Amino acid sequence: MARIQSLRGFNDILPSDSAAWQHVEACAREVFAAYGYGEIRLPLLERTELFKRSIGEATDVVEKEMFSFKDREGDSLTLRPEGTASTVRAGLEHGLLHNQQQRLWYAGPMFRHERPQAGRYRQFHQFGVEAYGMAGPDIDVEVIALSARLFKRLGLSGLSLELNSLGGAETRANYRAALVEFLKKHEASLDADSQRRLAINPLRVLDSKVPATQAIVRDAPAIVDYLDADSRAHLDGLRQGLSDLGIAHVVNPRIVRGLDYYTKGVFEWTTTQLGAQGTVCAGGRYDGLVEQLGGSPTPAVGWASGVERLLLLMKAQSPNLPTHAPDVYLCWIGEAGRRAAAPLAERLRDALPRLPLVLHAGAGNLGAQMKRADKCGARVALVLGEAEAARQVVQVKSLRENIPQAECAWAELPARLAGLLKPN
Numbered sequence: 001m002a003r004i005q006s007l008r009g010f011n012d013i014l015p016s017d018s019a020a021w022q023h024v025e026a027c028a029r030e031v032f033a034a035y036g037y038g039e040i041r042l043p044l045l046e047r048t049e050l051f052k053r054s055i056g057e058a059t060d061v062v063e064k065e066m067f068s069f070k071d072r073e074g075d076s077l078t079l080r081p082e083g084t085a086s087t088v089r090a091g092l093e094h095g096l097l098h099n100q101q102q103r104l105w106y107a108g109p110m111f112r113h114e115r116p117q118a119g120r121y122r123q124f125h126q127f128g129v130e131a132y133g134m135a136g137p138d139i140d141v142e143v144i145a146l147s148a149r150l151f152k153r154l155g156l157s158g159l160s161l162e163l164n165s166l167g168g169a170e171t172r173a174n175y176r177a178a179l180v181e182f183l184k185k186h187e188a189s190l191d192a193d194s195q196r197r198l199a200i201n202p203l204r205v206l207d208s209k210v211p212a213t214q215a216i217v218r219d220a221p222a223i224v225d226y227l228d229a230d231s232r233a234h235l236d237g238l239r240q241g242l243s244d245l246g247i248a249h250v251v252n253p254r255i256v257r258g259l260d261y262y263t264k265g266v267f268e269w270t271t272t273q274l275g276a277q278g279t280v281c282a283g284g285r286y287d288g289l290v291e292q293l294g295g296s297p298t299p300a301v302g303w304a305s306g307v308e309r310l311l312l313l314m315k316a317q318s319p320n321l322p323t324h325a326p327d328v329y330l331c332w333i334g335e336a337g338r339r340a341a342a343p344l345a346e347r348l349r350d351a352l353p354r355l356p357l358v359l360h361a362g363a364g365n366l367g368a369q370m371k372r373a374d375k376c377g378a379r380v381a382l383v384l385g386e387a388e389a390a391r392q393v394v395q396v397k398s399l400r401e402n403i404p405q406a407e408c409a410w411a412e413l414p415a416r417l418a419g420l421l422k423p424n
């Protein structure tokens with residue numbers, strides 16, 4: 001029978017990779033907790049209207065990338081393409097946002113119908129943080145410092161932080177006029193999407209991925225030259241706060257972000273090591289969104305980071321990512337060895353609950369068992385034969401280090417293994 005294959009852009013994460021995923025997730029949880037952020041778990045499916053209203057109708061995500069369908073009742077639903085809209089929706093629904101401060105994080109799969117390539121998938125994973133009720137720029141500095149700490153914790157280097165400000169309503173109105181005037185002169189050379197967006201939402205033309213359009217907008221007026229006093233002070237404060245923490249950054253007036261809800265400071269962390277998919281984290285302030293979704297005006301700032309891209313970069317930068325290799329493989333010989341092995345394995349797990357230990361199962365002589373021990377990456381093999389079982393001892397063999405084989409009493413094993421397996 002023909003086999004059923006996975007969907008294009010939807011990946012399985014196999015055991016050979018999942019240890020690295022777990023490591024990244026554990027580091028992220030640790031860093032979120034270190035800044036006092038609490039986890040929010042959000043549904044994968046939302047009403048399509050939520051994303052249309054928050055991300056914006058004239059964006060790539062809403063126009064082309066959403067997995068939307070009608071359910072049995074005829075309602076239009078969408079697999080979430082990002083986490084911010086749902087966080088605000090949930091915050092409003094549960095009364096978390098009105099006159100309050102919130103520091104939240106989320107993690108999980110997002111869905112966008114894009115052309116799959118390295119670092120770009122249809123189901124991908126994001127970590128995100130969102131902070132509500134604080135006008136900044138101190139909190140903007142905090143969320144960026146948190147991201148910098150996470151990347152450092154993951155051992156990543158060579159990331160650059162680029163900032164821009166999109167200003168408030170006044171800035172946008174002034175800038176919009178100047179931008180439209182500029183783009184009109186080049187209208188004929190713009191791609192079709194950009195020509196259409198010029199009329200509906202000209203700022204979107206700035207983050208077009210079409211090279212010819214990108215070449216034109218390189219000479220467009222820069223929004224930072226149009227900032228209102230409040231937005232200018234916010235950007236200056238943000239830059240000052242980052243400098244106080246020693247976080248290097250540059251202003252890049254081309255950053256506008258692909259979602260409509262941003263205001264004031266926006267930023268991206270980029271690398272040159274992942275080709276065209278070089279943005280590993282992106283975010284900014286979005287003071288208008290809570291109101292846009294039916295709440296009262298609430299300052300908000302956040303970012304989202306692509307986990308697959310972080311892992312690709314980690315792989316490129318460090319050859320030894322965590323694996324699921326057990327520390328210990330317990331071999332046994334003969335009926336008495338087999339009967340003693342399982343109780344001994346349980347006893348070791350009682351004494352060392354974090355020790356990954358594989359107990360040999362099934363057939364196989366000692367040679368075959370040792371081969372399995374080696375192949376699975378264990379650092380130590382224990383051998384329990386009839387004689388050892390009778391005397392309540394095992395043979396301890398180091399598989400990776402040059403340490404002579406030695407006998408050890410069962411009672412002494414936890415201490416012996418803890419010593420042998422100390423991280424070197």
Ligand code: ATP
Pocket residue numbers: 082112114119120121122123124125126257258277279280281282283304305306307308309
């Ligand atoms: P890009 O410009 O690369 O399309 P974006 O601006 O659409 O990114 P955001 O919506 O800001 O991305 O999402 C935040 C992060 O999520 C990105 O910086 C990236 O690391 C990751 N990301 C976005 N889309 C994908 C995807 N299709 N596959 C893998 N990671 C993605």
Ligand code: MG
Pocket residue numbers: 060258
């Ligand atoms: Mg995109």
